Amino acid sequence: MKVENPDYDYLWKDVITELFEEFLLFFSPDLFELVDFSVPPEFLEQELQTILSESDSNQRVAYKLVKLQLKNGSEQWVYVHIEVQGDHKKMFPKRMFQSFYRIMDLYDQKIYALALFTGERAKYNSDQFRYEFLGTELTYNYNTYRIASQSESALLKSQNPFALAVLAGLYLIKSKKNVDLQYEYKRKLMRMLLQDKMISKEMKREYIQKLFVFIDHIIRLPEEAGLQLIRDLDPIMKKEAAQMGLSMKDTSFAKYYLKEGKREGIKEGKIEIAVRLLKKEHSVEDVAEITGLPLQEVRELKEKE
Numbered sequence: 001m002k003v004e005n006p007d008y009d010y011l012w013k014d015v016i017t018e019l020f021e022e023f024l025l026f027f028s029p030d031l032f033e034l035v036d037f038s039v040p041p042e043f044l045e046q047e048l049q050t051i052l053s054e055s056d057s058n059q060r061v062a063y064k065l066v067k068l069q070l071k072n073g074s075e076q077w078v079y080v081h082i083e084v085q086g087d088h089k090k091m092f093p094k095r096m097f098q099s100f101y102r103i104m105d106l107y108d109q110k111i112y113a114l115a116l117f118t119g120e121r122a123k124y125n126s127d128q129f130r131y132e133f134l135g136t137e138l139t140y141n142y143n144t145y146r147i148a149s150q151s152e153s154a155l156l157k158s159q160n161p162f163a164l165a166v167l168a169g170l171y172l173i174k175s176k177k178n179v180d181l182q183y184e185y186k187r188k189l190m191r192m193l194l195q196d197k198m199i200s201k202e203m204k205r206e207y208i209q210k211l212f213v214f215i216d217h218i219i220r221l222p223e224e225a226g227l228q229l230i231r232d233l234d235p236i237m238k239k240e241a242a243q244m245g246l247s248m249k250d251t252s253f254a255k256y257y258l259k260e261g262k263r264e265g266i267k268e269g270k271i272e273i274a275v276r277l278l279k280k281e282h283s284v285e286d287v288a289e290i291t292g293l294p295l296q297e298v299r300e301l302k303e304k305e
Contacts (some may be wrong), residue, residue: 009062012118015165016064017043018210022162024078027145031112035076039069051102065103077109083117092135093129097140102284113142120148120173148173161207164193168215179225186219190233194240216251226252278302 016023020041025032026268044065049064064080083097092115100113115127131138147169155167193211221229230237230253237253278284284302288295 005220008118008218009082012061012116012217013064013212015162015210016080016082019162019165019207022160022207026158026162026166027114027116028112031076031078034070034072036069036071039197042275043066047107051099051106063099067109077098077101077103077107077111079111079113081113081115083119093126093140096142097129100140100142106299115142115144117146117148120176132295139239152184160294163213164189164211165214168218172219175219179222182219182221183225186215186221187229187232189215189219190229191236194233194236213251216253220252275301 020296022038024035025197044067048063048065053060061081064078066078066080068078073099079099081099083092096113096115100111103109103111127142127144129138129140129142131153147166150166150170152167154171155163155170168189171182171189175181175185190212193208220226277286278298278301284295284298288298
């Protein structure tokens with residue numbers, strides 16, 4: 001059964017927004033130390049609509065533009081270019097530069113720029129745009145981060161919860177078209193999230209909730225494998241997730257538990273009808289036939305009267 005591709009650009013933009021402090025600490029500890037987070041970051045999505053050209057918006061990329069307040073009272077802008085497909089061409093450095101100068105030209109602000117490559121084909125080493133013509137020269141350097149080239153062991157050791165999002169991206173690349181491997185990776189991430197990595201650090205519940213949704217959507221399994229994983233994780237979900245008050249909303253778990261709840265409700269309704277019929281002295285055989293309950297179960301109900 002074909003699995004529908006997730007909306008990767010939305011998933012990355014959403015998790016960066018929700019865990020922005022952790023994101024910034026993960027990618028730029030030096031900048032993180034300068035930011036006054038008592039002033040909430042301002043996400044300038046609407047401004048990007050006017051800054052970027054129509055051709056840029058048609059690319060399989062996602063963008064974030066964030067305005068921060070520094071401890072010295074000045075502003076700092078962060079521009080994140082999330083390359084989703086990894087279809088890198090020679091024009092990419094130029095696109096990074098164009099985005100930079102458009103933002104700087106319109107707002108005259110300092111800009112921290114990061115290109116985040118989430119695809120497996122992010123193997124080229126260009127982290128600069130260079131222009132030279134008859135004595136006119138320009139070099140623009142920007143920060144890059146390629147998930148495909150990261151160390152799994154280093155990510156596992158990280159104390160930053162955003163490392164789990166990056167690890168999920170790495171596992172997605174490593175398990176491409178291998179359902180068994182996807183199953184194991186997703187199971188591992190969920191167990192880390194609910195039992196090990198996050199719980200031990202007493203992270204905020206909303207962080208765990210957002211990572212839970214992100215991991216569930218970015219690594220999608222075929223229906224049968226997905227149901228098996230949910231059954232596998234069910235004891236953990238009932239214990240750990242319930243204690244944390246995690247919501248199953250917007251996850252593959254929601255449909256499963258809703259269906260199970262309906263089944264339980266239907267069965268409870270059948271039992272209630274069976275008890276009423278038995279009290280009216282209907283035979284156990286008739287009650288079993290009417291309700292669809294197993295004969296032995298109806299007999300046990302009869303004995304409890």
